[in-house]
Amino acid sequence: MEECRYCLQVIPIGSTTCPKCGKPTHSQFNQQVPGANPNLIPCPKCGSFVSPDARACPSCGHDVGAPKRAKFWLIAFILFAVALAIGQWFNYQAHLISGR
Ligand SMILES: [Zn+2]
């Protein structure tokens, strides 16, 4: 189910214009978008195509990019922490050797 972005009237599936205010619907807007950017991902809630960099769908505000991003930053953080730990360990070993 889709809502008009101008008057929030519920629009029947397959309709290209809002029955209340006559403005074009999301699906008509988004028909041209995928060709322009093949990396766009469809919003699971409203079907609008969203930039992979966007955290939320611009049409309905549904979170689309956030989980992917969060995972990426989590992995980056873990890698950073591991690199830091290894660096500390080498530092400690070097300190032990130079200390004698
Ligand atoms: Zn409308």
Ligand SMILES: [Zn+2]
């Ligand atoms: Zn959406």
